[in-house]
Amino acid sequence: MARVRQQRAEITRQAILDGAAIAFDAAGFGGTSLSEVVKHAGVTKGALYFHFQSKEALARTLVDEQFQISSGIPAIEEPGLQTVIDLTHQMASGLRVNVRVRAAIRLVIEFGSFTDPDPSPYNTWIDTCRGCLTPAQARGDVLPSLDVNDLSTFLVGSFTGIQVTSHVRTHREDLHTRITDLWDFLLPGIVPASRIPHFAPAGSPECRAELGLTSSG
Incomplete structure (x- = not known):
């Protein structure tokens, strides 16, 4: 019985996170009420408060989830430049197909921009x-002449701006194309000329297969 209760509790918790993601993605942190979260999640307010003490706790959990995108890097024998290309x-x-990712990125931009900015998500991505x-x-x-920390900071800032512009202009329909453009323009300035052919700006074949990307992106 205890295991059944734990499973039900986890199902409820995930439903709350899904409902919060839908609400935050649509209206942002300031425009979302817990009543909206409850409505989208299909749970009671009591259930919500059992799992999350506040709207801030919900938002933080969604943001923290996004750090998991790089969790597999330690298992990669030789992480490198193509690893970063594939991560972008x-x-x-994720931004195109996963509402939790979209909500988390919106929250990161809101929290990291104006009121009481929090740089920690950006710093984690830079690291x-x-x-x-x-x-x-x-x-x-x-x-060898490049400062890797400066380059990492530039990449995170560039990706952030590109995805926001893509969202505004095309609802991110062209996002993979714009990310490929970023790498097409950038590689000649950061990679020795003889090494450029070793990298795939549109993503490695393994990455593209995993994401179900066609040749056109």
Whole structure:
């Protein structure tokens, strides 16, 4: 019985997170009420408060989930530049098909921009990029003259701006194409010319297969 109760509690918790994601994606943090979350989740307010003490706790949980996109990197034998390229396409895919990802990114931008800004999500993404680009530079895949931390900061800022612009202009329908453009323009400036053919700006074949991307993106 205890196991059944735990399973039901987890189902309820996930339903609440799904409902919160729908609400935050549509209206942002400030425009979302807990009543909206409850409506989308199909639970009672009592159930919501059992799992989450506040709207802030719900938002933080959704944001923290997005750090899991890089959780597999430690298992990669030789993370490098292609790892970062693939991560940008994985995040782009999540933004297009996963409401939790969209909600979390909207929350990150809201929390990290104006009122009481929180830089920690950006810093985490920068650290992830740096952890891949540092060994890439040691292998000769990134120009030795470049500061890897500055490059990582630039990449995170560029991706953020590109995805917002894509959202406004095309509801992110062209996001993979715009991310591919980013890498097409960037690689000649950060990679030795002889190494450029080793990298796939549109994502590695394995990444594209995993994401179900066609040749046209």
